[in-house]
Amino acid sequence: MEPNDKIKIDKEKAQRLLKKLIIMERQNLKTKMHNDQQMVKLIKKSIEEEVECY
Amino acid sequence: MLLKSIKLFNFRQFKGEQEASFSTDIHKNVTVIMGDNGSGKTSFAQAFTWCLYGDTDFADKSMLNKEIENNLMPRQQVSVKVNLDLTHNDIEYYISRAQIYSRDDYGKIKPLSTSFNISYKKNGQQEFVKQSEVESRIKEILPKELSKYFFFDGERIQNFSKQIQRGKSKEFAQAVRGLLGLNAFIEAMEHLKPTSKFGVIGSYNDSYDSSSDDKIREYSNKIQKYQDDLDSIDQRLLQINDSIQIADEKCAELSNKINLHSEGERLQNEKKSLNQKIGKLIMARNQAEGSLLKVFNNNPTAYFAKSLIKQALDTLSNQDIRDKGIPDIHERTIKYLIDRGICVCGTKITFGNDAYVELNKALEYLPPKSIGTIISQFVNESEIRLKTSGFLYEQISDQYKIIRDFESDIDESRTDLSEIDKKLTDVVDVAPYQIDLHKYKDKIAELDREKRDLYQKRGAYLTSRDRLITDRSELTLRDEKNRKIEVYKAYAQYMYDELYALYQESEDKIRKKLENYINEIFRSIYEGGISLKIDSEYNIQILVEDTDGHVFDVEASTAQSLSVIFAFITGIIKIARENNNSIDDDSRMLESEPYPLVMDAPLSSFDKTRIRTICDTLPKIAEQIIIFIKDTDGEIAEEHLGQVVGKRYFFDKKNEFDTIIMQR
Numbered sequence: 001m002e003p004n005d006k007i008k009i010d011k012e013k014a015q016r017l018l019k020k021l022i023i024m025e026r027q028n029l030k031t032k033m034h035n036d037q038q039m040v041k042l043i044k045k046s047i048e049e050e051v052e053c054y
Numbered sequence: 055m056l057l058k059s060i061k062l063f064n065f066r067q068f069k070g071e072q073e074a075s076f077s078t079d080i081h082k083n084v085t086v087i088m089g090d091n092g093s094g095k096t097s098f099a100q101a102f103t104w105c106l107y108g109d110t111d112f113a114d115k116s117m118l119n120k121e122i123e124n125n126l127m128p129r130q131q132v133s134v135k136v137n138l139d140l141t142h143n144d145i146e147y148y149i150s151r152a153q154i155y156s157r158d159d160y161g162k163i164k165p166l167s168t169s170f171n172i173s174y175k176k177n178g179q180q181e182f183v184k185q186s187e188v189e190s191r192i193k194e195i196l197p198k199e200l201s202k203y204f205f206f207d208g209e210r211i212q213n214f215s216k217q218i219q220r221g222k223s224k225e226f227a228q229a230v231r232g233l234l235g236l237n238a239f240i241e242a243m244e245h246l247k248p249t250s251k252f253g254v255i256g257s258y259n260d261s262y263d264s265s266s267d268d269k270i271r272e273y274s275n276k277i278q279k280y281q282d283d284l285d286s287i288d289q290r291l292l293q294i295n296d297s298i299q300i301a302d303e304k305c306a307e308l309s310n311k312i313n314l315h316s317e318g319e320r321l322q323n324e325k326k327s328l329n330q331k332i333g334k335l336i337m338a339r340n341q342a343e344g345s346l347l348k349v350f351n352n353n354p355t356a357y358f359a360k361s362l363i364k365q366a367l368d369t370l371s372n373q374d375i376r377d378k379g380i381p382d383i384h385e386r387t388i389k390y391l392i393d394r395g396i397c398v399c400g401t402k403i404t405f406g407n408d409a410y411v412e413l414n415k416a417l418e419y420l421p422p423k424s425i426g427t428i429i430s431q432f433v434n435e436s437e438i439r440l441k442t443s444g445f446l447y448e449q450i451s452d453q454y455k456i457i458r459d460f461e462s463d464i465d466e467s468r469t470d471l472s473e474i475d476k477k478l479t480d481v482v483d484v485a486p487y488q489i490d491l492h493k494y495k496d497k498i499a500e501l502d503r504e505k506r507d508l509y510q511k512r513g514a515y516l517t518s519r520d521r522l523i524t525d526r527s528e529l530t531l532r533d534e535k536n537r538k539i540e541v542y543k544a545y546a547q548y549m550y551d552e553l554y555a556l557y558q559e560s561e562d563k564i565r566k567k568l569e570n571y572i573n574e575i576f577r578s579i580y581e582g583g584i585s586l587k588i589d590s591e592y593n594i595q596i597l598v599e600d601t602d603g604h605v606f607d608v609e610a611s612t613a614q615s616l617s618v619i620f621a622f623i624t625g626i627i628k629i630a631r632e633n634n635n636s637i638d639d640d641s642r643m644l645e646s647e648p649y650p651l652v653m654d655a656p657l658s659s660f661d662k663t664r665i666r667t668i669c670d671t672l673p674k675i676a677e678q679i680i681i682f683i684k685d686t687d688g689e690i691a692e693e694h695l696g697q698v699v700g701k702r703y704f705f706d707k708k709n710e711f712d713t714i715i716m717q718r
Contacts, residue, residue: 007540007544015552022238022239022242025241026238028241029194029237030143036244037252040253040257043245044257044258044546047254051545
């Protein structure tokens with residue numbers, strides 16, 4: 001699916017999110033703290049916080 | 055993963071409880087274990103595999119010490135246990151596998167229950183991994199597909215040769231990607247995945263508020279329906295690709311068998327013409343035998359007599375047999391004259407006078423005592439016979455030579471025939487293979503048609519779904535709450551696309567890097583015009599360049615295979631180490647684990663120069679090395695590894711069933 005072209009993506013924010021995501025995944029690979037559903041929730045939360053942050 | 059210690063209990067040669075700990079010192083990262091042949095080096099190395107995966111390469115699947123086994127009473131139980139202490143991802147794990155054995159009432163040893171536990175330390179507390187998760191945890195620590203690279207056996211390397219080059223599973227490629235530090239990428243993509251209902255994007259699709267507009271719900275339902283259909287199509291396409299791959303492999307296998315048959319057909323033709331040739335030769339030989347007999351039958355007595363006559367004449371020619379007799383005078387004539395007392399010349403014959411003596415002397419040369427005449431007649435007769443028998447021997451000898459030539463040709467052809475028969479024993483009737491080959495080819499064609507149809511359908515569904523997404527987006531953007539979801543989703547989609555591109559790029563880059571490292575390491579061990587190539591599934595091709603610059607794919611020899619495995623695994627370890635020590639952002643995105651190399655008799659297949667290279671190279675690249683060495687290789691290894699050996703053990707073999715692990 002293509003991103004919606006009527007929505008402007010702040011690429012800096014998106015890149016920050018991307019790095020944060022990889023760090024979270026790496027951390028979780030080590031600690032096994034969260035299962036897949038919990039990880040999905042955490043990722044959504046990170047996206048929402050980052051997008052809302054001006 | 056780094057190995058800290060192993061504890062064995064009644065495991066094969068290791069009676070009772072025995073333990074060894076391994077060096078984890080970064081400067082002295084080698085643990086050397088020495089032992090004679092049969093002292094249990096391979097058993098010890100296999101204890102790691104048994105503990106982690108419950109399996110070994112041994113034909114005898116009983117791990118119980120034979121002495122304990124022999125002394126086991128009926129219904130008595132005894133256990134075999136291996137405990138492994140290791141660190142992985144900064145967590146210390148204790149892995150334990152136990153198998154209980156018992157002797158039944160018939161005297162047979164039977165394996166009973168098995169237990170497998172993984173525990174680890176968390177905040178100072180020991181916690182157990184759930185039984186339902188132990189397999190996946192082991193897979194995460196070291197996937198079985200990769201284990202034989204890290205725990206490898208130099209003396210059993212032959213079976214490994216083909217596996218290096220082709221036929222690796224998808225799990226293998228996945229495992230290598232993990233070791234190369236791509237696991238975090240894979241996990242992140244899996245969590246964002248737009249096609250999964252439960253991923254980030256999928257769950258945003260489910261969270262639209264449709265109370266403001268029913269159309270949103272309708273579009274969402276239709277989009278979901280298209281997505282489900284697309285998922286099924288993708289699923290089916292995967293199945294089709296797998297089926298085509300299997301059918302292709304079958305076709306290749308059948309074609310090989312049929313080609314083998316064409317060799318059989320050639321051999322059958324050759325056999326037929328050889329049989330014809332032998333038949334003709336036998337006929338010709340029989341004719342020659344007939345001719346010989348004919349010559350012989352013309353005068354058979356002459357054949358045997360000729361040699362006897364010749365011998366007799368030779369003997370007679372050496373004898374002085376002159377005819378001293380008086381022609382036509384017989385013994386009876388002389389006796390008559392003596393009885394009459396007067397010779398024909400008128401001389402008186404009385405007993406003892408001169409006439410009497412002379413006449414008696416004559417008796418010696420007169421018939422029947424005289425044979426001179428007969429011999430003369432025999433010689434004359436024999437010479438006539440020899441002349442008349444002419445060239446009998448030469449004729450027979452010529453015929454016999456012809457027969458011998460035929461016999462020799464027949465023998466030669468029969469030897470060829472028996473060689474062909476030997477080859478033909480492996481060739482079977484391939485008519486059923488032809489039938490199967492057609493079936494598989496038809497199946498592939500059918501699957502290809504289905505694949506084309508599915509791709510067409512997929513294209514149409516994608517267009518419809520995307521149109522609905524656009525339409526839904528038009529509506530959702532009108533509502534503030536839904537607009538926010540649309541924005542979050544757009545970010546998630548952007549992240550997924552970026553991540554996907556980054557993953558592809560990183561994997562490509564890291565695979566090329568791995569290929570360079572492998573070639574570099576391989577060349578340091580194995581000189582010559584050989585290069586290694588890694589494909590997208592991490593299969594390794596061994597390429598040889600000829601003098602004209604042409605490159606060929608070849609099958610590896612034992613030493614080459616070993617060198618390739620060394621190069622492959624040390625290449626992976628080197629990249630993993632670089633990822634961990636890197637400070638630049640790109641490499642920090644990749645994180646991997648250090649791994650040990652446990653090598654059973656790795657030096658046996660190498661010459662001294664290569665042993666030196668390997669001993670110099672490996673400890674610098676691998677984080678931890680545990681090496682099992684025969685006494686005969688011990689000096690060389692000690693010479694080259696001495697500086698980096700942190701721990702040394704010696705296997706003291708007491709008898710076939712009892713070895714003691716001694717620290718040196």
